[in-house]
Amino acid sequence: MTVYKRSFRMPLHRRIAMVGAVAAGTLLLGACGSSGTGHEGHSSAAAQGSMKSPATDAFNDADVTFAQSMIVHHQQALEMSKLADGRASDHEIKTLAGQIEKAQDPEIKTMQSWLTSWGKPESSGMDHGMNHGGGSMPGMMSEKDMADLKAAKGTDFDHRFAELMIAHHNGAIEMAKDEQKNGGDAAAKKLAADVIKNQSTEVKQMQSILDRL
Template sequence: MDHGSAAPPAAGASAAAAAFNDADVMFAQMMVPHHRAAVEMAGLAATRASDAEVKSLAAGIKAAQQPEIDTMTGWLGAWGQPAPMPGMSVPAMSHGAMPGAMSDADMRTLTAARGAAFDKQFLTMMIAHHEGAVTMAQDEIKSGSNTDAQALAQRIVTDQQAEIATMKTILDRL
């Protein structure tokens, strides 16, 4: 189903922002809470990580993903679609749980960890989380129609695959 004429573009929005389909909406609605979880995980590193490279990587993840959350939330508003609110549960996916999602128990374990134990847990969880984001972004590239959303999805694939490689290298070193 194409929503290309469902909502006019927001003031100053590009013409491409007006053209979207269900895959674009699903991508933004799923990636916003997925990114929020990554930002939450990354925020823990400032006071819990002992490895300087882990702290730096986490700060970079937080700095990159918050603007992407803001961008996707803006798209959803321009498209007349609901944006997930902070703390909202993730919309159900037809094929199961959101890829790379961390359970409440995982987050409690990470929150309780300190030092080298935190570093290893953080990297292991963030690798899985990033792999999930890459899968979701690849779905958008394959099925979406909004050029801006597809460009962001491609950036997510490129950036997060590079971060996965870096995290694996750090994890091997620890």
């Protein structure tokens, strides 16, 4: 009888160790079971964080001008891209137009939120105009450019779209480089860097399309 009791009497330090091991195992299983949703939640939080407005005490006049001007510039790019539906014949042009819409529409919303947080109007009050090749904003299409693009179809549209969008993108890149040089807000300068990187890649793509059309 004495032997039986002794076999089940465990020293205190061993009982504490066993409880600790069980608790650690439970925590490990919980972490493994939630690893997928945890990563997804982190990605979602990071995405939401990237869309937040920058600190209002960091911006300067160059940031405001960049946001106001690039909103108008992006809006015209969206207008051009939407024309591809029903007019473009080249598959790559159609795909590229969709990519431009997908990228630039959220950027417009982001820049609008910045101006709101900065207490600045979306419009600078100046007539930007649509003056491809000149005027206050580089790369902007003229009313004639837009009318000709709307009237074009098939390969003619593909050519015009690529040529005009190359000029449009190069104008945006020029504006973004100015923001990187003169801007003060980190988020605005980061967006400018993204514009330079992404639109430079698209310019090369459109040039290759023109070379094969």
